[in-house]
Amino acid sequence: MVAFRSSESSGRSTGLLLRCILFSLLAIALMIVDKRYDHLGKIRRALSIVAYPAQVAVASPFEGWAWLRESLTTREALRADKAKLEDELRVAQFRLQRYEALEAESRRLRALRDSTVGVGSRFIIGDIMNVDLDAFRERVLVDKGARDGVYVGQAVLDSGGVFGQVARVDQLTSEVILISDAAHAIPVQDNRNGLRTVAVGTGDLSRLKLPYISTAADIIKGDLLVTSGLGGGFPAGYPVGTVVEVKRDPAQSLADVVVSPAAALDRSRELMFVWLTPAAPAAATVSAATLPTAAPAAAATAKPVTPAAKPGAANGKPAVTAGKPSTAAAASSAPSVDNAGEAKP
């Protein structure tokens, strides 16, 4: 591919060729080591600390502008805001009362069944940093990292519903993959009838799809989908989206279902990192131990971006399927956050 012809002195050209081969081999070695083993996690985190000032520098003018705009709002606007927030708080508290009663009931029922499904009670709030990662992947950078105990595979919510999960953790920041990323899948359940399936991202912020719904399945426009909690990556019962379109072609065995995400994927600034169980360790390492039940396979290789695949996880863990989700893949896909997206069958 690269033709090395001596265009100047032959000595320098040989040097160029040598250095080119050297650096290429180094890059290939880096890629293999990064992909296969965890040793580069620390290096990557160190490098990301170096990149952090640049990221902050890029994000700060936007934050400064937001701050300025906030501090220049008028008294009337603030009063209106306050009234609105008080109203919302009242409604929320009203709902919360009901929720507490329901939670108590649910706990009683669970106790009856001896089941211990963790409720996401511990959480921290992170701010999205105004930094572009990649034009073709739905990822955001958030200002909470390994230092705050964030771990790979952790569920991330916003005020509307499920936002995504942590794909990579650096010391001070973490990268969250949105549920709308084309390589992301999340186990969901129809709130109306309990139908379980997997919602897959499309690469479009405003829609998800349900590729594994048979034409005969009972799903209609307007159905609310919530996380099923199966697989353990996401807490159960959080809204994922509403069905906006169901296309049934009698010639096909699978229906075409489009879902509009509940979270404001393109507008949220504050995100909530949820711990599945209150007892989850808060250790600031991103090692295997901090993944509660989320990603045993990822834990086994102890790598933040593990391309781990565990056969037989048939209930659709919060997996990131590689590339295009093939029919069988999502149902049995690995409980892994696969940043690099490799799926081993």
Next chain:
Amino acid sequence: MMRDERIRRWPVAISALVALTLAILPLPKALDPFRPDFLVLVVFYWSIESPRAGGLTLAFFAGLALDVVHGVVLGQHALALTLMAAWATNFRLRIRVFSPVSQSLTIFAFLAGYQFILFWIDGATGNAVTSLGRWVAPVIGALLWPLTVGTLSRLHER
């Protein structure tokens, strides 16, 4: 590397840092696919105009920086940038005397080769981006080449 006392490295460092900042500067979603690879253009410029100021070391570490900020497998951009910068360095004497149009075309070939290596590694690591959008960046980059040369040569010759 240090044979020539007149080689100054700070323009290289400054231009690389500015280009890295431009690479992560948030753009409206609609414009994002059109963002050219600024840092790659900068590396090509230094490879062609003053290979001893930065050379392949610059290309490798700039690529590594791109890997870190884009959050992809370490070494991906580094490999692509090293290979293409080596190619550009090899042809630098010819490229310098090209007309601006031919220069842009050559740079387009380099940028397309760079994207192709990225594309290939994306596929090899099971992370393929199949959208055609990524092939827009080389075109924009090639169109921006005269501007890059204008800006950087001013910095270079000062």
